[in-house]
Every structure is written in C-alpha cells, then in structure tokens.
Amino acid sequence: MKTSFYNYIQQLQDRITSTLEELDGKAKFQEDLWSRPEGGGGRTRVIENGAIFEKGGVNISAVHGPLPESMQAYFKVQESQFYACGISLVLHPQNPLVPTVHANFRYFELYDLQHQLQDQWFGGGLDLTPYYLFDEDVQHFHRVCKAACDPHDPLFYSTYKKRCDSYFWNSHRQEARGVGGLFFDYLRPTDSITAAQRYGFTTAVGDAFLEAYAPLVQKRKDQKFTDHQRHWQEIRRGRYVEFNLIHDKGTLFGLKTNGRIESILMSLPPKVQWVYDHHPQDGSEEARLIEVLKNPKDWI
Amino acid sequence: MKTSFYNYIQQLQDRITSTLEELDGKAKFQEDLWSRPEGGGGRTRVIENGAIFEKGGVNISAVHGPLPESMQAYFKVQESQFYACGISLVLHPQNPLVPTVHANFRYFELYDLQHQLQDQWFGGGLDLTPYYLFDEDVQHFHRVCKAACDPHDPLFYSTYKKRCDSYFWNSHRQEARGVGGLFFDYLRPTDSITAAQRYGFTTAVGDAFLEAYAPLVQKRKDQKFTDHQRHWQEIRRGRYVEFNLIHDKGTLFGLKTNGRIESILMSLPPKVQWVYDHHPQDGSEEARLIEVLKNPKDWI
Helix, strand or coil: CHHHHHHHHHHHHHHHHHHHHHHHCCCCCEEEEEECCCCEEEEEEEEECCCCEEEEEEEEEEEEEECCHHHHHHHCCCCCEEEEEEEEEEEEECCCCCCEEEEEEEEEEEECCCCCEEEEEEEEEEEEECCCCCHHHHHHHHHHHHHHHCCCCCCHHHHHHHHHHHHCEECCCCEECCCEEEEEEEECCCCCCCHHHHHHHHHHHHHHHHHHHHHHHHHHCCCCCCHHHHHHHHHHHHHHHHHHHHHCHHHHHHHHCCCCHHHHHHHCCCEEECCCCCCCCCCCHHHHHHHHHHCCCCCC | CHHHHHHHHHHHHHHHHHHHHHHHCCCCCEEEEEECCCCEEEEEEEEECCCCEEEEEEEEEEEEEECCHHHHHHHCCCCCEEEEEEEEEEEEECCCCCCEEEEEEEEEEEECCCCCEEEEEEEEEEEEECCCCCHHHHHHHHHHHHHHHCCCCCCHHHHHHHHHHHHCEECCCCEECCCEEEEEEEECCCCCCCHHHHHHHHHHHHHHHHHHHHHHHHHHCCCCCCHHHHHHHHHHHHHHHHHHHHHCHHHHHHHHCCCCHHHHHHHCCCEEECCCCCCCCCCCHHHHHHHHHHCCCCCC
C-alpha cells in the first residue's frame, strides 16, 4: 500500500504541475529534492511570479522513523515507528478573481517497535478560497467533489463537506477560511471496507482536483481587476496565514516532525496585508463574501 | 496593587502615544475602547500610515473573571478567578533602517473561588527587531535596558537579557526574532522581595522604553533607503508574523481568554512578503543580520 500510494502521488504531482505550467504559460515549477535526517524526504515544486500563479507549491514527501514524542501524545500511542507520505498543494493566483486552492492527500502507517503494522489510514481533501464569490464557480467545485465521492458512498460528500467547513474554521475570527470542499481523515480499513477501497476513494478525490479547479482558472484568469480588489485579496490572504499558522494540523505536523520548513511554509501567500480593524462596506461584494464565510452554506 | 499598576499603564500609554505622535508628525493614534463579555476590557490605540510609523499599536487592557479551562491547565491550577492588566505595544516603521520594537508590561492575580488571593506576579520586557544592523543602535537599546535593571539587582540585566533571547526564538527557523532586550515573567513577591519592589522594577523598565527606542527612530528616520532594503524588510516581517502566530504566549493568552482579536493582532505588520527559500547574498548586510540572529550575542 505504501508503494502504491507513493507511486500515485508521484504521478499526480507530475500531472498537476504539467497542467498548471501549461495553464500559466509563463512560469515553470522549480524543483527541490530534500531529505530528512531522521528518515525520508521529499520533492518540492514551487512556482513563482507566473502569468497566473503569483506563488504556489505542489509537494510530495515520504517520511518515516521513530514517532516524535509530541506526536505520540497527539495520537495517544506508546513509543512507535511511523511512515507517512502525501501530496500537498496550495496555489495563490495574482488575479483576485481567481480563487486560491489547497489540496492534500496522505497515507499514514504506525508500527510497534518490532515493526509490526499497528494502524493505517488515509486522509485528505481539497478546498477553495475565493476573494470574490462567483456562485457558479463554487457550485462547479463542489459538484466535482460530490461526483468523486458518490460512487464510493452516497453519504461521503455531505459528511466530508461538513467536516471541511468545521476543519477550515478560523475560530478566532468566527469565519471559515474559504468556501470548503472535502476534508477526511483517519479512513482506516474496517470490517466492511478494505484498505484497497480506502485507496480507491482517496485517489479518486485526488484525480478530481484538476477537474474541480482548472476550469475556474481558465474562466477568470483574463478578467480585469481593480487595485481595490487586489487590496482586498491581500487582506484576505492575511486570514489564510492566520489559519495556517494558528490552526492547521498539517503545518503543525510538519513542524513537529522536523519537516523541511520551506516546503511546509510554501503555503503562505506571496504578498499580504494586515489593516487594523478592516471591514468591507455594507452591501459590497466583499461583505457578501464575509457573510458566506461566517455562515457556511450548501452549494449543491 | 491592581489599581496602582493599572493607573501606571494608563499614564504610560498616554506618555508613549503622545511622544510617538510628536515624533511621527503626520499620523495620530486612533482610539478604540472595548469591553470583554466575561469581564473587563481595554483601550486600544493604533497608528497607521504615518510619516514614520506604517502601523503600530499601544494598547492597555484589564480583564478578569473565571480562569478559562485551557489556562487552568497551562498554570496547573484548579478552577480559579483571575485579574490581568497590561500594556502591550508594537511599532512597524516604514523605513527599513528604523527597527521594529515591541514592549509589554503586565500584572496578574489569581484567586480561589472565595476570591482569596492565591498568587500574583509581574511580567514584561522590551525587544528590538532591526532589518539592518547598526551596532551602536543595538548597544544603545541594551545599555538603557541595563541601566533600568542595575539599581534593582546587578544580575537582572544578564538574566533577563538571556531569557529574552530564548523566548523570542523562532525555533522552526533556528533564529531569533530580533536582537533582544529584556524578558521577565512570574516575578512574585518572595521572602526578600516585596510586591512593591516588583512593581518598582517593572515600572522602571516601562519608564525606560522611550529612552531606549525614540533616539533610534530620531537618528534613522530620514535616512534614504532602497527598494531592495524595503523588500528585505517585508520578507523579515514575515518571520515576525511566524513568531507571533506560532510561538508567542501573549498572543495565545489573548486568543484563549477571548480578548479582542483586532487588539491582539494589531502586532502584525502592515505589508508582508513570503518568498520561497529566500537567502541573502553572502557577505551582504542582510547576511550579517541573519548571522547575528542565529547566534545571539552580548551587546554590552
């Protein structure tokens, strides 16, 4: 399973980076290979100053070794060995009419000190962070998410859509990071679901990423925007930073397992502003976004 | 003691904001009064888009009520009542040759459920975050810190200087946030030190703030800077954000006690950049700063 999923994320990284380069037409991904002293490493691919993508990364990594103490407490297990691999991507477009997107698909194994497998699970999801709301774009994104889920279980979409809304919640602001998508974790084999079926579901959602996001980029990338819209985007990017540094478990996991800092923090936007006590004008498009972020809605 | 210290921080806020407004010459502090549903409130003063200060805040607050559960665990106490008041300031100058500064002075009381005082302590400090190193400026800042400490105990400066270096440590980057200053916490009355003496020391350091910082602003504010230096400042401000959101206990305390978000996060810089895997050129002034941040040194 380790090998299969690692091969899958390698291929998915290739597929996504080549499609995004084609879309962008100007910038190329820069590749960095890195290794982790305690075991494993990764292949980071970052794009900067593109025609569309101001900054973004599509990274894979596979790390293993003794489970750090802080993670033992987190998983509530004794001294253990672990293996984790995954793909993680964040794209920050230049144009505030093109949404930011994040996706992550990962597989985890835990072993006892005799290297016997004790636990295994899949996790992942994808979610959209627009700066301006085009309802039909958000609906498209959610429809593709639902279509990827439905063949596996008719309840998956609604369950993991809700989980996404509650996970990407900037609790200190009482608003969502974005308009959601899917989020699932700890998908273990059960009496009625095999590990192969968990793999099938996770990779089906991974396969849906480009279909969910690329059409939105295509549709909005050449639309004109104003300085006012760009300013709003940079302020909203500040909320993205707040979520990732205060609340995000993926970032925390990376920092606690001595992951490569530049690969973990590639998720941070290129240019960001914090304005004291900023509020959009009543009745504006910006105010409509905030209203939806404060009250996550169903899009299908 | 509560009343004395609260009066002190009110006066200190007035003194600092009026001096900074005079220095800036263009912008004025905007005042917001706020109250906390569970008890207490604050007086936030923020300056933006000044001639010198691009963004900054000088805030006081006094909060009280039942100690939140998360803080019970943190302080290792049972169900309690608390009172906390303090002044907290951060200044982000426009000119990258003028350093960013932070200071905080606070007083804390813990009570049992019968409102009997169980514990009390002072905490605080001030620290400097330059973007370009002028050794004589850093030395001035540290000399004023030392002069404020020495009459109280000849060991205070070296002890709290070291504590400052270890507190403002961006562990995920293995570098200090800045060039330090003083940091002290849990200064309780002891057999040989009265609460009044703790008050005397804390307020002496508070009184030293303007003397430590204002001359550096005066000296550097009109020096010309380049786009390259400004770019470097915005990248380094990103490290400031990382420290405040990932590591800073003050920010955490504010978020956990349901403080006013905009007053807590006024510490975040106005314009920030994250560039993937950025490294200054060997032998540059920027590289010299990093070298000192990675190896905190003695300035006196």
